[in-house]
Amino acid sequence: MLTLPPTAAASLTLDEDRLFPTGVTERAIARELYGHVRSLPLVSPHGHVEASVFADDVPFADPAQLFVTPDHYVTRMLHSQGVPMERLGVPRRDGGPVETDGREIWRVLCAHWHLYRGTPSRLWLEQELVELFGVGVRPSADTADEIYDVLRARLAAPDFRPRALYQRFGLEVLATTDSPLARLEHHQRLREDPGWHGRVVPTFRPDSLVEVLAHGWTDRVDQLGEVSGIDATTYRGFIAALEQRRAAFRAMGATATDHGHVTADSQPLSPDEAERVFAAALAGQATPADAAAFRAHMLSEFARMSCDDGLVMQLHPGVERNYDDAAHETFGPDVGFDIPRPTEYGAALRPLLDRFGSHPNFTLVLFTVDETSFSRQIAPLAGVYPALRIGAPWWFLDAPLAMRRFREATVETAGLYNTAGFVDDTRALCSIPARHDVARRIDCGFLAGLVAGGLLPEDEAVQTAVDLTYTLPKQVFKLDAPGPRDFPG
Amino acid sequence: MLTLPPTAAASLTLDEDRLFPTGVTERAIARELYGHVRSLPLVSPHGHVEASVFADDVPFADPAQLFVTPDHYVTRMLHSQGVPMERLGVPRRDGGPVETDGREIWRVLCAHWHLYRGTPSRLWLEQELVELFGVGVRPSADTADEIYDVLRARLAAPDFRPRALYQRFGLEVLATTDSPLARLEHHQRLREDPGWHGRVVPTFRPDSLVEVLAHGWTDRVDQLGEVSGIDATTYRGFIAALEQRRAAFRAMGATATDHGHVTADSQPLSPDEAERVFAAALAGQATPADAAAFRAHMLSEFARMSCDDGLVMQLHPGVERNYDDAAHETFGPDVGFDIPRPTEYGAALRPLLDRFGSHPNFTLVLFTVDETSFSRQIAPLAGVYPALRIGAPWWFLDAPLAMRRFREATVETAGLYNTAGFVDDTRALCSIPARHDVARRIDCGFLAGLVAGGLLPEDEAVQTAVDLTYTLPKQVFKLDAPGPRDFPG
């Protein structure tokens, strides 16, 4: 890199107009629209913060554990420039040595701050540092320790404990993501806790029960039997047990399921064939073709169940998980080595949509990491099927430019009211307000473009901004019915 | 949705600068360029208005039948938000009950007006309402009846009959789309009518003769024999009969053909193999593979015929028709359930382009609904093959943002003079001026960007705007030779 003369530490500030269009007219309109939505409550129908975080309400301790080690957006970028995962504290499966000093890990991040120029990670981190922690200097090798000390001190304060943050962030509802095997005891504790005034609901995510060739599947089938009280070792029992778990999730406030398949294939099997594959899988004799067929079949089955019980179905297809064998072996899943693949939606979803796409009780929220599908297939499908809503730009696409492209690629065919609203999809509690704020700013900027282009009167733009931010996610995810805590006890 | 306080009905106006870039400099240039093209005659080389509309010149009666029921852009959006097709008057195949009161249908549209924010349907409808019908209030549940009454009254006036509209719109030529089985009697009537001063020409669209597994194909082969006077029940006769129909279309003013295949495959069969497949198909024994091979073969055959007779070939591939079985069974085709698929053009068109791509008498106008192919394959192909021209953004892509992306994706590789000009592709006569106006505004805005970016002198931009709007479509579609009606009788 170019070596600039050493300077006094640069300041860190947030531009009040960040992410808005840069033209004078559009920016003024965007600012106006944003004024109507910036303080609306946060609706978070798809997240990965654990319910135990709020049930236990234990303070966060280590800034590195909060900002670096578990955030695969952050660690993968450092790894891409040669920083070993071990230096970032990512635990090795073999228990081998990794950095445990949070200060050292934080220093690595700050010394590589330039890598994040133009990335959403930088946006989120900066907003957290400035707004939440009051940091005023730009991270760098020189300022790392100073910032670390500030973070440590703040995290020790009572108003930085999880429940306090939930309130401060203006969260109205937060969904967790949970295995069908989960007994949801932390959700139960929250419901019974008179000192808890928020709304945290589980989400039913059955992928681990669907991947019949994945390590430990038969064990999980046994556990499913235990937790449900229904023998799950026959295909019919397996289905009944899953239905029992869905009912248990609903009882705990769940309104949605989530499914992360490698493709969107949804071809159902005949009952006989489904039984045959299930039995073969339990016997350890399923082929890869069997596994793929069963996965597609189960997607259709879960859609069928959603028609029955009303749980909103979320589908996130098209990611090759654990792409790198060595990284997977050393560090396990979810460390940044998941890679998108070209994903087809039309032929894949046809069996499912043919059967359930116009069912009045069914909602399917469809996500993608292959953004070419937005204008080609997802918008055309969502623009005609009443059950279908387009999920927010997800994962690698959860970023300002990609969000803008998402609106531009879908609005003309599917409009704005066939989209489902922002989901933050994060396990990083402190980043939730920043993530929602980015989406609000981008949507207001997009609407400002429609206004400035003479396509939308300003009063309609205001209404739309509010709907995209607040009304739609509550409606689509069926969160507009009052939650259990909304009733006076 | 956010409930705003009830207001007096909002006004409906058109922004004079709509769709132009929002920056001051670019907008001023765009406005200047648009001034040179806004009033140029409309050249419509690809449409779906029937010749009988002008031959009969019967007034349009029902606003719902004009604006809602037959417009699948409009109906699919309402359906996507849960409005049954029956409430929109879409006829059921089984003759079951559907709404027949135009006023009720119109009310449904107006009550859902917000769904169209950001869509081209809203743009087209607003321009029609304001410019053509003089409506000045925004559609809503409250204003539906008032607007309906205005529309009804206007449609009854003589200056709203089809011939009057043709003149008022400044149409110079309008192509219809016709089966080879058509006897073109309405075109004949127009040519013989001394009171008719326009130019309406047929387009040869033989898809229904090419899909050998489609219901009724053998009957159509028989009808082809009848209308052509050539026994079409042998492969040679079939080809000769199609050639006869092309000659008949040309005699009636046709300059083009149109082909809507599911892929762009163009691999020819040997004559023996073509005969075998044709005979098998007539005997009801063709396989799906046979059908696909025959479709590809016929695409090459039609290209060969175009080299012989000079008819411009249009190809619109990549749409899965009648995606939803239930909707197809209930309502038939063309009700909004056609879905694009990823479409490959290079390998698919190679046999055809190898043989005819440099033929001096051949023009192939290539359309797509998979916009990723614009920069990847279509622009590279059109940038070297003299026969190839890029068709306007089509169907789901016939919209402002998609049009802009089309120019941006193709100009750097294929330039501007390998594109074919706008086609309105509509059966909605009243929407034709609005559709052309959108394209003119977007192209002027795009050229303004080149000027403001220092890439194109303004005098060249003016010339280019005129060429894209008027000169190119006339040249590419061979409409610059005077039509029969241009000669003094």
Place this chain on the structure above:
Amino acid sequence: MLTLPPTAAASLTLDEDRLFPTGVTERAIARELYGHVRSLPLVSPHGHVEASVFADDVPFADPAQLFVTPDHYVTRMLHSQGVPMERLGVPRRDGGPVETDGREIWRVLCAHWHLYRGTPSRLWLEQELVELFGVGVRPSADTADEIYDVLRARLAAPDFRPRALYQRFGLEVLATTDSPLARLEHHQRLREDPGWHGRVVPTFRPDSLVEVLAHGWTDRVDQLGEVSGIDATTYRGFIAALEQRRAAFRAMGATATDHGHVTADSQPLSPDEAERVFAAALAGQATPADAAAFRAHMLSEFARMSCDDGLVMQLHPGVERNYDDAAHETFGPDVGFDIPRPTEYGAALRPLLDRFGSHPNFTLVLFTVDETSFSRQIAPLAGVYPALRIGAPWWFLDAPLAMRRFREATVETAGLYNTAGFVDDTRALCSIPARHDVARRIDCGFLAGLVAGGLLPEDEAVQTAVDLTYTLPKQVFKLDAPGPRDFPG
């Protein structure tokens, strides 16, 4: 085209702010950033100018041979509008007659100047005409001869000889592209020439040795044996001979290899299977499947060699070469008939990245002509693998709008520091400064957008602009070590 009244020849000038964003704020920032990079030395790690051009230092003679005949960007556009290749002087394989009068060829170009509106060819040519040759009138049929005379006169002057241009352009290093069969004698001459003060290095491009079904492959294997001094007719000998050639290239200053495969497949074969396929190929018995498997295998082998010897690996997949049979037969390769195809990177590169993607001595620079892969696969891969860097937008994408899209599609996932910097990839020496200038302007404009959007402080933007322009290409291509000529002899 619209015929405008004849005017005095229009002037030809360059807008100082060309290619910058058109908004006032962004443009001012872009201009400021550009001021920091416009005069930085040119680093050209991937080019096609021959070393003999500098070794011989013979003046360029004919403007047509400099600007038209060998430039397939230019000739394919003229061909697309019906100009035969023969009129442009493109030599026929059969020795048939082609235009040899440079003036006539130049006239054809000027008469079709409007075809290049909006294309990079026009940008490059205009900058060359104005800045290098001092031409001040716009090319047209009327001005062709006048301009031709200016070009002829300038080209005869000593300061237009290749070495003088190298200096004037501020080239710091220029890589050529060479077959493993090359003895690099012109590179040797330059190294021994005391009057030469530049740095020209070879690049190892072994495609012709990898395509076992290509005409003449067995002959080339024999030649490889001769030039390397190692019998290459066994698989082991073949590998050893290639390794010998890499060492010879490195000795002559090479830092990189280049590979232009039809796909990115990288599945290695077992040693036995590799030997079997190689032997079959030598015996003329390889199947197309063998050829594809061997190509994929060799890609992995070359990656393995790069880990050993440190040569940076460049991969340019996804182009169907010689798409048109007749054009290939008549004119040979590289005349504009190469067409991109949809290209998958994740599954294809997985074997290679699994083995070498985190190797500390390995750098893979990945290019594409399928821009959909930037956000979908290439940025996600480059954002985690330390070996991987994203190559500049290439070939059809080496153009302003595509460059901008490239940044927008990659920055949010891979950042800016996982990209490799601009490569001009040209055999047109005179166009090199213009090509780099376009990239610098676009990158400055992109960074200006980040600054104006409140996402990047201006001091960081300045540093980034310098890094993208100069620092990164030197680092990534390992050109930051001093070249042999940088040491005092």
